[in-house]
Amino acid sequence: MSRIGRKPIPVPAGVEIKLSDTNFATVKGPKGTLEQQLPPMLTFERDGDVINTTRPTESKEHRSQHGLGRTLLDNMVVGVTTGFNKQLEVNGVGYKVAMQGKQLVLNVGYSHQVFVDPPAGLAIAVEGNKITVSGSDKQRVGQLAAEIREKRPPEPYKGKGIKYAGEVIRRKEGKTGGKKK
Numbered sequence: 001m002s003r004i005g006r007k008p009i010p011v012p013a014g015v016e017i018k019l020s021d022t023n024f025a026t027v028k029g030p031k032g033t034l035e036q037q038l039p040p041m042l043t044f045e046r047d048g049d050v051i052n053t054t055r056p057t058e059s060k061e062h063r064s065q066h067g068l069g070r071t072l073l074d075n076m077v078v079g080v081t082t083g084f085n086k087q088l089e090v091n092g093v094g095y096k097v098a099m100q101g102k103q104l105v106l107n108v109g110y111s112h113q114v115f116v117d118p119p120a121g122l123a124i125a126v127e128g129n130k131i132t133v134s135g136s137d138k139q140r141v142g143q144l145a146a147e148i149r150e151k152r153p154p155e156p157y158k159g160k161g162i163k164y165a166g167e168v169i170r171r172k173e174g175k176t177g178g179k180k181k
Helices: 060-081 138-150
Strands: 016-019 024-029 032-037 043-047 050-054 084-091 096-100 103-107 114-116 122-127 130-135 161-164
Touching: 024 060, 032 060, 050 060, 060 084, 060 138, 084 138, 096 122, 114 138, 122 138, 130 138, 138 161
Parallel strands: none
Antiparallel strands: 016 024, 024 032, 043 050, 084 130, 084 161, 096 103, 103 114, 122 130
């Protein structure tokens, strides 16, 4: 049995979960409302302040969906209670980041400024050379962070660019000088 799928999902106070017959989940909490279609073959049973997930058979498809369905619902519960965030760092001489209203302005070595508008439900904050993307939907937070990183990915020679906080950039050695005789 799936180790992740077996874990019960704790439901904190103030969180309301509705599951339809087709496993369409709606989770309401202090940070908003999330909706998502969960795998239809799974069964979600509420037992007090926890939700347990079960699968009908031991087939490969049901086993693969068991942990996924449990994790999707758990991420929705965590998202509406505490939320998710991703941090990015901007490294490079002359590289700057600023906020202009709700819009992110990147000066990352191009002849023009790059503007990023956060979609509804997500927020961007800037502190020095660090960018923080936050919101209640884990997938959308990660997607926006990836799109910002894509504007100037880190290069391997000097490490200039936008990288995730804690990401290790494998460095390459530059040209070794001198003419060979």
